[in-house]
Amino acid sequence: MKKSRALVLAGLTLLFVAAGFATVALPREAHGQSLGSFGIRPTTTTVDAPSGGAYFTYDLVPGGTLSDEALVMNDGTGPISLKLYAADGVTAINGGTAFAAAEEERNGVRAWLSVDTMDIVLQPGESLAVPFIIQVPADATAGDHVAGLIVEAPPKAGPTGGLGAAVVERVGVAVVIHVPGPGEESLTLGVICLNQKTGSNYFEVPVTSGGSLLTRASGTLQLERPYGVEVFSREVLLATVLPGDSTLLRMDAPFDPGPGDYLANLTLEQSDGV
Known part of the structure; x- marks a missing residue:
């Protein structure tokens, strides 16, 4: 597999030999509000707000x-401890x-949030408004800073026949400052x-975001044979990337192009038009 890098932001190229190419459906991760039986959200919803x-x-x-206050809810049929x-x-x-x-240090913004209520017990259908305080450090830099308020249920046994690992259910609501x-x-x-490591291609x-603002991007992935013969072109959407953070963008093919030499070119445009 031979790789060559063409552009830092606008495009990248790759020469590879495809074998048994298959379409893969990739789940999209994002912050959640409800896990079916319990959830957390702002106490009021404002349609006019950016969020x-x-x-x-x-x-x-x-x-x-x-x-401010966050609303913690129990939508299940039994009491729950969170x-x-x-x-x-x-x-x-x-x-x-x-x-x-819970104790993982990433961007440090979680330290800006404090809550007095750490343990919550809710009866079926009950909700509780939980106060929290935001304290922005005096030396905070300009830009967007993201943390979350998380509610987590006690660990429970995994599926029968599994490896014995406990399952922890949690949901969170983002706090963007x-x-x-x-x-x-x-x-x-x-x-x-x-x-090709997971059985799908x-x-x-x-x-990587080197900026200070939340950033989205959209663009096009093109697959060509040598000498510019296009195999397919598909739209690519990259949801929000947090400032100073890194992630992976994964893109499936619309069909199996078959074995051969190909050139893959990715072009992305940021939400600010760059």
């Missing part, structure tokens, strides 16, 4: 403080907001490759 009320979003200056905590925001595969583990000042979107693409390219 549509689906998550928290604030404009705060360095050193700023703000208090643990509430703050977690750093991370970028999911193909973009979108996910959250780090914008600190005013100069900011930019800046995505960098790594080397595109063909991933798809193109994969690392994406």
Whole structure:
């Protein structure tokens, strides 16, 4: 497999030999609000807000403080015990907001959030408004900063016949804090490759945000035979990439092109038009 890099942002090229190429459906990860039996969301939903009320979003200056409430819900048929905590925001595969583990340090924004209520017990159909406080550090840099408020159920046994691993169910709601000042979107693409390790074949390219703002991108993946004969062209959408974070963009093919030598070219345009 021979690889050559053409452009840092606008395009990448790859020469490879395809064998048994198959279409793969890739799940899209993002922050959740409900897991069927329990969930968390803002106490009020505002359609006019940038988030549509689906998550928290604030404009705060360095050193700023703000208090708000999150609504924790039990939609199940039995009582449930939940643990509430703050977690750093991370970028999911193909973009979108996910959250780090409870004690995992990523961007450090979880330290900006504090909650007094850590353990919650809810009866069926019950909900509870839980207050939390945001304290922006005095030396916070301009741009977008993302954390999450997470509710987590106690571990339970995995499926029968499994490896005995416990299953932990948790959901979260994003908290996006914008600190005013100069900011930019800046995505960098790594080397595109063909991933065949999982039994399916798809193109994969690392994406890194070197900017200070939440960034999305869209573009086109083209597959050509040598000398410019196009095999297929498909639309590519990259959901939100968090500032200073990295993720993977995975793209399936619309059909099996068959064995041979191909040139793959990916062109992306950021949400700011660059």
